Amino acid sequence: MLVARDLEIRAGARLLLEHASFQIAAGDKIGLVGRNGAGKTTMTKILAGEGQPAAGTVTRGGPIGYLPQDPRTGDLDILAKNRILAARGLDAVVARLRDAELKMGDDSEAVRDQAMAKYARAEAELAAAGGYAAESEAARIASNLGLPERVLHQPLRTLSGGQRRRVELARILFAGAETLLLDEPTNHLDADSIGWLRSYLQGYSGGLIVISHDVGLLSATVNKVFHLDANRAELDIYSMDWKRYLLQRETDEKRRRRERLNAERKADQLLTQADKMRAKATKATAAQNMARRAERLLAGIEGERAADRVAKIRFPDPAPSGKTPLTAADLSKSYGSLEVFTGVDLAIDRGSQVVVLGLNGAGKTTLLRILAGIEEPDTGEVRPGHGLRLGYYAQEHETLDTSRTVLANMKSAAPDLNETDVRKVLGSFLFSGDDVEKPAAVLSGGEKTRLALAMLVVSSANVLLLDEPTNNLDPASRAEVLDAIRRYAGAVVLVTHDEGAVEALDPDRVLLLPDGVEDLWNPDYADLISLA
Structure with missing residues (x-):
């Protein structure tokens, strides 16, 4: 469970979100959408505890699994396998098991006895954490995300950026957190891995917020949509799946346009009448009242949403070069x-x-x-x-x-x-x-x-x-x-x-x-x- 109350988020002086309250309970699978720069990544960082809101509170009722857009893995000398196992603290246990196994073959009886005792303690810890089945589970998740066994036994520094991101995603899924916050989880995944991730998230029983431009993923997994409107600094909450959300949002836009046009027409009529009445001193008070009614009418109707701006991208005219630059x-x-x-x-x-x-x-x-x-x-x-x-x-x-x-x-x-x-x-x-x-x-x-x-x-x-x-x-x-x-x-x-x-x-x-x-x-x- 994750609960946000009266959340306000800013980037410097710019207001991204205000007065937002919501909760993420088990079974809630939320697609967080909005244009680039609207504040989606900033919001998930705050929900994960890696940033502070300008106002409001976030209450976390259990472990959070957070995949940022640019995961930083820390120690690049650690093996990929151990990075994943560390999500449940199993990397150290497995390392002690392997060390004890080696020493159990020592020529010294005292060393062997001590190693057997260490092995027994480590094996008990491993069993308490899910046993060897947990290791198999980690390997299975990694394999489904396109990380073969040979990659798992390599240090992170030898992996590509895409492979390191897959390791982080595998680690987060293996952790079994109660709430997942996934920022663009399909980046660097191939088609088979994306298909597997969709199935995994469909069956996930915890709470989920996912930021993604993969419409297929959103269509297959989410049952709620949070739209972060950059123009209004508001969070619109739709308790419905992706396809119904798209239809409902278009309906909402059309309704807002109708309401705005009607309000503007009525306000124009009131202001026109007020202008006529101001010419007569006996009706000046009535004219002021009409003008105030027109202002209240416009203030009570939400303005039409400004169209989201898009960067105009044109690569440069190339400088002259030789035949083979x-x-x-x-x-x-x-x-x-x-x-x-x-x-x-x-x-x-x-x-x-x-x-x-x-x-x-x-x-x-x-x-x-x-x-x-x-x-x-x-x-x-x-x-x-x-x-x-x-x-x-x-x-x-x-x-x-x-x-x-x-x-x-x-x-x-x-x-x-x-x-x-x-x-x-x-x-x-x-x-x-x-x-x-x-x-x-x-x-x-x-x-x-x-x-x-x-x-x-x-x-x-x-x-x-x-x-x-x-x-x-x-x-x-x-x-x-x-x-x-x-x-x-x-x-x-x-x-x-x-x-x-x-x-x-x-x-x-x-x-x-x-x-x-x-x-x-x-x-x-x-x-x-x-x-x-």
Whole structure:
């Protein structure tokens, strides 16, 4: 059970939500929706206890399982398996069991006896926590989320961003919390894993709030919808499933428009009559009363909701370059004994479009980081061609300096632009007024995406490296990004699991990892996109 009373949420001086009261009980499966930047992520952080409201209270009646958009796993040297088991405190128990097993084979009888006693105590603890069945349950959840056994035995630092996020989701589901708060849980999941997650959440008996742009997930799982209206700073609560919510919200919009028109018409009539009566001194009081009635009539009717604004995204006109602005030869990368890929060759011609496909962990993000000069390959080299201007969009937003403001990040991307022009670009990406002074660290995933894209727009790049550019975006913003990809005249190297992004790119070539096989694009490769 989770109860919020008279909640008020702010981002700096901007009011996101006020006077919101609700509860999340067992069996409540709530879809939290609203445009990017409305405050959904901020709200879930506060509900999870990782932030404080400006006013009001949140009462938590049991354990909370919280998946933020950008999970931070802490110790990157821990094995993925142990990170999941730690959700129930089983990682330490299993480690003691394994240690005792090793010492039970010692030559010393005293060491063996001591190890057997430790083993017995650890086994009792394991049994109290669910026994070996709990280990199997953790492995089963991980497998269904696309984490095979070999990945579970790797340190987190050797995993891709997508794999680490899957580990965090597996950990949270394994924890068995009474209430789940999931912020974009389908990011980095393939089609099979998304299907499994839908089934899992359908059968989940606790309370749930999920933020997602995956309409299929919302349709299959939620029985309530909370709409966070950014224009009114209010939370509209619909106690119904997703499809009925869509119909009801449209009905509500039409009703509000009718009520507003009727109120405006009646108010106009009253004000017109009041103006006529003011000409006569004997009727001045009556005229004032009519004017007040008109004001009350308008004040009592909710204004028509302003249309949600959408960032206008156009990638830059590419700077002139040579015929082949970027090449790479014999690239390989390993983390310890784990070989990610080897022998990758790539030539990016002016205006070419390449999509990189491969399973999670195949090295797609690592390859883009190497091409961008952020990581060094173990072998091979990346060669810039004549006039190369690189633009890199990172799925984990690591190109943003989270300690600096929105405005400072933009200035660093466009040092030749004056502040007025920088602010104009930011305004087109929905950052205006005090928003530009916010540190990037407090932005939601969708806002970080918009800022990173805005920095690309002013870069004059002629080669774009795009790593999951449509993640965290609402449908309208996603459509803008897809249109920008479609119109861009420069070269693009794209990593994505979004079929719409590949369709917009209309690639001429495909690079398959980890083998490094390059081929001309053909529709047969489309089946691999959702597995990326």
